[in-house]
Amino acid sequence: MIEFERVSLRLGTFALREVSFTIRQGDFYFIIGPSGAGKTVLLEAIAGLHAPQSGHVLLRGEDVAGIPPERRRIALVYQDYSLFPHMNVAKNIAFGLKMQKADRRTVEKRVEELLQAFDIEGLRDRSPLTLSGGEQQRVAIARALAVSPDILLLDEPFSALDPLTKDKFIEDLREVHRTHDLTIVQVTHARDEAKRLASRVAVIIEGVLAAEGGVEQIFNAPDTCEVARFVGIENILPGTIISGSDHVVKVDTGAATITAVSDLHTGEGVAVCFRAEDVTLSPPGSPRSSARNTFEGTITGFTPMGPLVRVSIDCGFPLVATVLRDTVNEMGLAPGSLVSASVKASIIHLTSRSPVHRDMYTKFS
Amino acid sequence: MRSRHRLPDPCILSFSLIGGLIVGLTVLALLNMAVKEISDIPFLIATASDSGVINAIAVTMGAGLNAVIILLIIGTPLAYVLARTDFRWKGVVEGLVDIPIMLPHTVAGILVYLLFMRRGLLGAPLYEMGFSFEDAYPGIVIAMLFVSAPYFVNSVREGFEKVPVHLENVARTLGATRFQTFMRVVLPLSVRHIFNGSILAWGRAIGEFAAIIMIAYYPFVISTLIYYTFTTRGIKTSSTVAFVMILACFAAFIILRLLTRYTGRYDDRV
Numbered sequence: 001m002i003e004f005e006r007v008s009l010r011l012g013t014f015a016l017r018e019v020s021f022t023i024r025q026g027d028f029y030f031i032i033g034p035s036g037a038g039k040t041v042l043l044e045a046i047a048g049l050h051a052p053q054s055g056h057v058l059l060r061g062e063d064v065a066g067i068p069p070e071r072r073r074i075a076l077v078y079q080d081y082s083l084f085p086h087m088n089v090a091k092n093i094a095f096g097l098k099m100q101k102a103d104r105r106t107v108e109k110r111v112e113e114l115l116q117a118f119d120i121e122g123l124r125d126r127s128p129l130t131l132s133g134g135e136q137q138r139v140a141i142a143r144a145l146a147v148s149p150d151i152l153l154l155d156e157p158f159s160a161l162d163p164l165t166k167d168k169f170i171e172d173l174r175e176v177h178r179t180h181d182l183t184i185v186q187v188t189h190a191r192d193e194a195k196r197l198a199s200r201v202a203v204i205i206e207g208v209l210a211a212e213g214g215v216e217q218i219f220n221a222p223d224t225c226e227v228a229r230f231v232g233i234e235n236i237l238p239g240t241i242i243s244g245s246d247h248v249v250k251v252d253t254g255a256a257t258i259t260a261v262s263d264l265h266t267g268e269g270v271a272v273c274f275r276a277e278d279v280t281l282s283p284p285g286s287p288r289s290s291a292r293n294t295f296e297g298t299i300t301g302f303t304p305m306g307p308l309v310r311v312s313i314d315c316g317f318p319l320v321a322t323v324l325r326d327t328v329n330e331m332g333l334a335p336g337s338l339v340s341a342s343v344k345a346s347i348i349h350l351t352s353r354s355p356v357h358r359d360m361y362t363k364f365s
Numbered sequence: 366m367r368s369r370h371r372l373p374d375p376c377i378l379s380f381s382l383i384g385g386l387i388v389g390l391t392v393l394a395l396l397n398m399a400v401k402e403i404s405d406i407p408f409l410i411a412t413a414s415d416s417g418v419i420n421a422i423a424v425t426m427g428a429g430l431n432a433v434i435i436l437l438i439i440g441t442p443l444a445y446v447l448a449r450t451d452f453r454w455k456g457v458v459e460g461l462v463d464i465p466i467m468l469p470h471t472v473a474g475i476l477v478y479l480l481f482m483r484r485g486l487l488g489a490p491l492y493e494m495g496f497s498f499e500d501a502y503p504g505i506v507i508a509m510l511f512v513s514a515p516y517f518v519n520s521v522r523e524g525f526e527k528v529p530v531h532l533e534n535v536a537r538t539l540g541a542t543r544f545q546t547f548m549r550v551v552l553p554l555s556v557r558h559i560f561n562g563s564i565l566a567w568g569r570a571i572g573e574f575a576a577i578i579m580i581a582y583y584p585f586v587i588s589t590l591i592y593y594t595f596t597t598r599g600i601k602t603s604s605t606v607a608f609v610m611i612l613a614c615f616a617a618f619i620i621l622r623l624l625t626r627y628t629g630r631y632d633d634r635v
Contacts, residue, residue: 047534048537049537049538069537070540072538075538076538078534080529080531082535084532084536085554086553095536095541095549096540144539147539
């Protein structure tokens, strides 16, 4: 449906470098990356608003170089919604149809349908300047869908919404995706949105495609440390495989030896990745099991996160665990107290170490 | 609750006093003239109804309006290009647009004259076709156009720059060509800047003297008439003509501002 073949694009200080990926029809495709990584530019390149300096963009199997945005049949919704301030809501929605020279009755009928579908009939004659963020959002999506595109591009669509509106809208968007048989490409820096909606994910870091794949793979088994870091894996430890048999390997990280399940070979440089939520805390001196890695350490701090608490532990290396607030109280955990932290060998993911790995480690841990 | 005895901010107060000097100077000059003129109402009325004066005012305002209309047609596209593109020699083009602001008016007059006189580079072929600029209405319009263009272009360009690029991008993805986007999104959102640019340019055109007399001493524009009256009949008559012009301009600008008070308010907020 949408293919990028080694697309490079320079725009001011920002550059995309040799980005390649394929988005299939019906995908809910997420492009995630830190702010300023070039995600919006990438969307605009799909829409035809920027021409790549090299490489090819293919839409529906055809190279679209030289085809202007108005002939690509791709709708784009920006973070700021970009409603036309000099038109009321109905006229905003009708804009695309008028450009297609649809006759007046068709336009009116379609606008009516969309107003109903998005439950914004009451806003018909309002100026966009008087609408709330959530309302603007609905109008913007309705306007984009008015021309019945088969591809919808969304640029950070939830960033200006309060949590309640956002939850409702995520559900709506799922519905839109299903009922309109759309291919949706959404860029965001918020990982939770991707986890909830995406069918596939690309990670863009500093203009380079750092990873591409299914949600499960990207979030739980990333290929590189950079990606692991970005998708929010809290514990990343560099090490080397020192022994292995039967898919079970031992990794020496300097401060500890960690058991993991992997097909990688002895001698390979790897990073040990596991999520804070996969770490279990128990009183010091608890019985050990070979299926688990257990580290004794001292608690250095707490960060409250709603019903959860993030616990920082010094085990000779820094380790982060998230536990329920109740657990902290029940176990009587406090800064300075000794604790035993364990994580299942089967849940640990090993990535090959990229050359920048040491820096990444020191920078982020 | 607002305090009833709140002292004005000392900084704003002192700035207002200092800044008031400019306003004060204008008011003083106008009052000084007005008191003298109003003391001889019959002469004022006689001057204001003199056909020479009425003609000169009509020619001045008409030619200015003419120049603005031409600017709307040729200046608006230039403003859009400058607002939305970046090219190698853009700085040079911007400099060329601004030159008339910096040039002494006589120099502008000579430039226009050399180009549009009967033997001029453009004047000669146009004269063949039956257009004469020397001592003719088109000459006035051309001189006015030259000196007022930068004010129009810069003001309109600023308006175009204020229209978010995202709005244009969205319009494009909804099926509008660049031209349709310009007509339906960019122009309506820049109405106020276009209007302000037009008023600035019109005001500048009406005020022109030196550049106009170089190419078209006749027909008299108001400045030429005032100068002519001053040299032939003295300060009393010329100041009365000037006073009539002040009243006419004041009335015209107030009417324009009132008419367009609510035009394109949304572009303040985009």
